[in-house]
Amino acid sequence: MQPFTKAVVGIIKAIPEGRVMTYGQIAERAGSARGARQVVRILHAMSEAHGLPWHRVVNAKGEIAVQDDESRFKQQLYLSGEGVEIDEDGRIDLARYRHLPDDNVREGGDGSPEEG
Numbered sequence: 001m002q003p004f005t006k007a008v009v010g011i012i013k014a015i016p017e018g019r020v021m022t023y024g025q026i027a028e029r030a031g032s033a034r035g036a037r038q039v040v041r042i043l044h045a046m047s048e049a050h051g052l053p054w055h056r057v058v059n060a061k062g063e064i065a066v067q068d069d070e071s072r073f074k075q076q077l078y079l080s081g082e083g084v085e086i087d088e089d090g091r092i093d094l095a096r097y098r099h100l101p102d103d104n105v106r107e108g109g110d111g112s113p114e115e116g
Helices: 003-013 023-029 036-052 069-081
Strands: 105-107 113-115
Touching: 003 023, 003 036, 023 036
Parallel strands: none
Antiparallel strands: 105 113
């Protein structure tokens, strides 16, 4: 697994229940500020195999980006079950629910913190 991929997997695993992160936020934290689309691909390809909490990742507007109706409903259901409120426009208040990991610590490939 490439270092960026390992970092992305570790970051997603570390998102706590009831919080969300954006694709771009994860990419930047993993070392590639312009890698949001790579995060999408990693999430799609590795969520099941690595037990990732995929439902805690949203787009920069706080919206569920999944297009498939069933998966979109699942994501809303999972987030609601964790106490995350989704407004009538399908948005999550990022000021309230965004997970902001300690900026002085960078995620290691195994999800453990590494001093950065």
